[in-house]
Amino acid sequence: MILGVNLSFAVKRWQEPKELASVCSELKVNHFQLNFDFIDPWWPEDTRNKICHDYRDAFEEKGLCFDSVFGGMADYTFPQFLGYSKTIRDISSTFRKRSIDATVELGGTAYGLALGGMTHKDAYDPEKRELIYQETIERLIDLAAYGKRKGLQDIEVEATPLFTEFPNDPDSSLRMMKDLNGKTDIPVLLFVDWGHALFKPLLKDKADLKIWLTTLKPYLGNMHLQQTDGMLDRHWDFRHTEGIVTREMIQDVLSSTGTEDKILYLEFSPAFETTDDDVLEGMKYSIEYLKPIADNL
Amino acid sequence: MILGVNLSFAVKRWQEPKELASVCSELKVNHFQLNFDFIDPWWPEDTRNKICHDYRDAFEEKGLCFDSVFGGMADYTFPQFLGYSKTIRDISSTFRKRSIDATVELGGTAYGLALGGMTHKDAYDPEKRELIYQETIERLIDLAAYGKRKGLQDIEVEATPLFTEFPNDPDSSLRMMKDLNGKTDIPVLLFVDWGHALFKPLLKDKADLKIWLTTLKPYLGNMHLQQTDGMLDRHWDFRHTEGIVTREMIQDVLSSTGTEDKILYLEFSPAFETTDDDVLEGMKYSIEYLKPIADNL
Numbered sequence: 001m002i003l004g005v006n007l008s009f010a011v012k013r014w015q016e017p018k019e020l021a022s023v024c025s026e027l028k029v030n031h032f033q034l035n036f037d038f039i040d041p042w043w044p045e046d047t048r049n050k051i052c053h054d055y056r057d058a059f060e061e062k063g064l065c066f067d068s069v070f071g072g073m074a075d076y077t078f079p080q081f082l083g084y085s086k087t088i089r090d091i092s093s094t095f096r097k098r099s100i101d102a103t104v105e106l107g108g109t110a111y112g113l114a115l116g117g118m119t120h121k122d123a124y125d126p127e128k129r130e131l132i133y134q135e136t137i138e139r140l141i142d143l144a145a146y147g148k149r150k151g152l153q154d155i156e157v158e159a160t161p162l163f164t165e166f167p168n169d170p171d172s173s174l175r176m177m178k179d180l181n182g183k184t185d186i187p188v189l190l191f192v193d194w195g196h197a198l199f200k201p202l203l204k205d206k207a208d209l210k211i212w213l214t215t216l217k218p219y220l221g222n223m224h225l226q227q228t229d230g231m232l233d234r235h236w237d238f239r240h241t242e243g244i245v246t247r248e249m250i251q252d253v254l255s256s257t258g259t260e261d262k263i264l265y266l267e268f269s270p271a272f273e274t275t276d277d278d279v280l281e282g283m284k285y286s287i288e289y290l291k292p293i294a295d296n297l
Numbered sequence: 298m299i300l301g302v303n304l305s306f307a308v309k310r311w312q313e314p315k316e317l318a319s320v321c322s323e324l325k326v327n328h329f330q331l332n333f334d335f336i337d338p339w340w341p342e343d344t345r346n347k348i349c350h351d352y353r354d355a356f357e358e359k360g361l362c363f364d365s366v367f368g369g370m371a372d373y374t375f376p377q378f379l380g381y382s383k384t385i386r387d388i389s390s391t392f393r394k395r396s397i398d399a400t401v402e403l404g405g406t407a408y409g410l411a412l413g414g415m416t417h418k419d420a421y422d423p424e425k426r427e428l429i430y431q432e433t434i435e436r437l438i439d440l441a442a443y444g445k446r447k448g449l450q451d452i453e454v455e456a457t458p459l460f461t462e463f464p465n466d467p468d469s470s471l472r473m474m475k476d477l478n479g480k481t482d483i484p485v486l487l488f489v490d491w492g493h494a495l496f497k498p499l500l501k502d503k504a505d506l507k508i509w510l511t512t513l514k515p516y517l518g519n520m521h522l523q524q525t526d527g528m529l530d531r532h533w534d535f536r537h538t539e540g541i542v543t544r545e546m547i548q549d550v551l552s553s554t555g556t557e558d559k560i561l562y563l564e565f566s567p568a569f570e571t572t573d574d575d576v577l578e579g580m581k582y583s584i585e586y587l588k589p590i591a592d593n594l
Contacts, residue, residue: 079309121316162309
């Protein structure tokens with residue numbers, strides 16, 4: 001396994017670029033993924049780009065960099081590409097392009113995103129769902145063309161554990177990857193979050209990482225790792241004893257599916273009211289727990 | 298008690314304006330508070346205003362309206378007024394003014410907000426904390442002047458249950474209200490969330506609504522109601538049996554503090570992966586549970 005860290009744990013805690021770089025430096029990990037809860041792509045462009053450079057420079061000073069930049073909780077809150085009207089979906093295309101601009105300014109080579117969410121009635125209307133799906137494929141093709149012009153290397157689409165979103169299971173993910181394959185100017189890959197992939201209430205007997213990784217193998221980007229009980233999208237750290245993700249399970253899944261070359265970014269999302277000390281302790285505990293199976297540490 | 302509903306329960310579920318208005322109409326409540334997880338104030342202004350009108354018109358068609366509009370999870374994710382640099386705080390002033398513009402377009406008369414979050418090192422540095430506090434007072438005075446020009450009636454500042462944010466307890470809330478009192482062009486009031494006010498890990502023996510409401514009485518706006526166990530900021534619905542908020546407790550608190558005239562907006566924030574059916578059931582159950590003590594239903 002190659003271990004990385006998504007900076008979700010630091011949101012609303014270690015925001016200032018140099019302070020964030022110091023905290024990350026202490027973690028002794030060499031792959032970091034920033035997210036758009038630190039920088040809002042909507043912020044006025046010149047100011048936003050300057051802030052992006054502050055983060056990039058602070059990390060460079062510590063010998064670190066961002067491999068990629070992912071959508072955050074803030075932008076996931078909005079309907080984005082799966083919105084209820086063309087106006088809402090057009091706004092999201094603008095937002096996604098601004099996100100790519102910021103990714104490049106941050107020095108990231110990949111942009112990751114969850115596609116958005118449908119309004120209830122669209123999600124339960126097969127015809128409307130299909131219309132939004134087809135339009136989303138076109139929007140991703142357009143986004144990849146934009147990414148190429150900006151020098152981005154790839155785009156990674158995250159599967160989520162909601163019926164009202166897609167892709168949300170191995171089959172819908174495979175369909176999307178096949179529909180995009182060969183049509184995009186840069187690769188559009190599937191990004192698997194282990195907690196989403198193990199979410200039993202939606203996925204039932206497909207809540208199995210071996211099924212996910214075997215099915216999607218030709219299209220896999222990197223992955224998010226979290227501790228979870230499979231009953232909610234927990235994003236726990238590895239101190240939680242009710243979790244079903246163990247070192248042994250991770251090794252077994254990766255070796256049996258031949259996916260040891262993927263980066264697994266720890267993505268912890270503690271409640272905001274958790275203390276900073278507790279969050280940092282959870283991060284450090286989790287990295288220590290995973291280190292024995294991390295080939296890069 | 299006057300019962301209202303904050304539309305947090307509907308985020309990522311019933312997004313389309315007419316569908317949202319239908320769902321709200323079914324709840325048989327006459328006070329609604331929209332939040333900025335439906336509309337991002339950063340969206341391009343003309344388009345955003347048209348979307349605001351779509352929501353306002355859809356609600357008017359059902360005989361409903363928004364009393365007020367509150368910040369959402371999305372904007373609470375960012376540092377805002379308590380950010381680590383003047384640049385970040387200036388961006389937030391722009392964002393807050395756009396939020397007021399959107400509130401007015403939605404027909405709301407009040408704008409509610411949590412002020413933002415400090416980066417770790419600022420929160421633990423008393424001098425920096427005080428500097429950010431003083432600047433925030435100036436920013437709120439400026440925001441109230443802007444609100445008055447736009448026809449807003451008041452601004453409501455929400456206390457949060459985090460050491461790294463302010464105000465976060467009865468004393469810091471009272472200080473802020475006194476520092477603003479008489480200096481703002483429209484009233485800036487304190488907005489109490491019952492779950493924040495009952496958060497024991499931070500507040501200890503001040504996690505007591507009678508203390509909060511007695512201390513802040515001259516400056517109180519309306520309030521958020523949630524079910525909670527006092528150990529995390531739960532935002533549960535009232536089906537949760539581990540909760541400490543009961544009808545009897547609500548009545549006792551309101552009558553003993555003389556605050557029966559405030560609107561208590563239910564604010565449930567279910568996990569995104571909870572099904573829509575389950576969320577709606579939780580909302581309806583909670584309203585039925587509270588109806589016997591609601592003077593307006």
